[in-house]
Amino acid sequence: MIKAIVTDIEGTITRISFVKDILFPYAAKHLEEFVRANQQRDDVKTQIDAVRNELNNPQASLDDVIAALLGWIEADKKVTPLKQLQGFIWQAGYEHGDFTGHIYPDAYAFLNEQNSQNIDLYVYSSGSVKAQHLLFTHSDYGDIRHLFKGYFDTQIGAKQEPSSYQAIAAQLPYDAQHILFLSDVVAELDAAKAADMQTLQLWRDNQAQSDMHPAIESFEQFKALSL
Ligand SMILES: CSCCC(=O)C(=O)COP(=O)(O)O
Numbered sequence: 001m002i003k004a005i006v007t008d009i010e011g012t013i014t015r016i017s018f019v020k021d022i023l024f025p026y027a028a029k030h031l032e033e034f035v036r037a038n039q040q041r042d043d044v045k046t047q048i049d050a051v052r053n054e055l056n057n058p059q060a061s062l063d064d065v066i067a068a069l070l071g072w073i074e075a076d077k078k079v080t081p082l083k084q085l086q087g088f089i090w091q092a093g094y095e096h097g098d099f100t101g102h103i104y105p106d107a108y109a110f111l112n113e114q115n116s117q118n119i120d121l122y123v124y125s126s127g128s129v130k131a132q133h134l135l136f137t138h139s140d141y142g143d144i145r146h147l148f149k150g151y152f153d154t155q156i157g158a159k160q161e162p163s164s165y166q167a168i169a170a171q172l173p174y175d176a177q178h179i180l181f182l183s184d185v186v187a188e189l190d191a192a193k194a195a196d197m198q199t200l201q202l203w204r205d206n207q208a209q210s211d212m213h214p215a216i217e218s219f220e221q222f223k224a225l226s227l
C-alpha cells in the first residue's frame with residue numbers, strides 16, 4: 001500500500017523543454033554577471049568554493065569557475081554547486097514574470113487527488129530545493145507549495161545512487177516499500193528500486209524504458225494501475 005509519493009520534476013510533472021529551453025538558457029545568459037556581482041555573498045562564495053573543489057583546483061580563478069559552470073549547463077551536468085547557483089539566478093526570472101513554472105495539467109490534477117487522499121507528497125530533483133520552491137511558488141497554477149510535505153535535492157546524494165533513496169526513506173515516517181518514486185529516467189528508478197521503493201516511470205518524451213518498472217504516458221492512466 002502506498003503511503004507517500006516522491007516525485008522527480010523535469011520530465012515527470014514538468015515538461016523537459018521548460019527546463020532545457022527556458023530555465024537553462026536563462027541561467028547561462030545571467031550566470032557570469034550574477035557570479036561576478038555576488039561573489040562576496042556568503043551563499044554564493046560557498047558555491048564558488050564548491051566549484052573549485054569539483055575542479056580539484058582550490059586556486060581556480062573566477063574566470064575558470066565561470067567557464068566550468070557554463071560548460072556544465074551546456075552539458076546538463078547535475079553538479080551540486082551549479083544546481084544551487086541556478087536556483088539563485090532563476091529567482092529574478094520568476095519574480096520579474098519572465099516565465100512561470102510549467103506543471104502538466106494531468107500532474108496537477110494527480111497531485112491534488114493524492115493530497116486529498118492523504119498520500120504524503122515529496123519532491124526529489126537535481127534542481128536545488130530553492131529552485132523547487134521557486135517553480136512551485138510561481139507555477140502555472142499559482143503557488144502550489146501546500147501540496148508538498150518536503151523537498152530533497154542532490155545535497156542528499158545523486159539521483160542514480162541507491163543510497164540517496166535510502167537516506168530519503170530514512171527521513172520519511174514510512175518503510176521504503178510504502179513509498180512510490182516517480183521519474184522519467186530509468187537509472188533513477190533502478191536506484192530507487194534497489195532501495196526497496198516502488199517505482200513508476202512517466203514516459204512522455206520517448207525516454208528509454210525498462211521492463212523493471214511500470215510506465216504510464218500521463219497520470220490519467222494512474223488509476224488503472226494496481227500498485
Ligand atoms: C527544480 S526545477 C529545475 C530542474 C533542474 O534543474 C534539473 O536539473 C532537473 O532535474 P530533475 O531531477 O527534476 O529531472
Ligand SMILES: [Mg+2]
Binds near residue numbers: 008184
Ligand atoms: Mg527527470
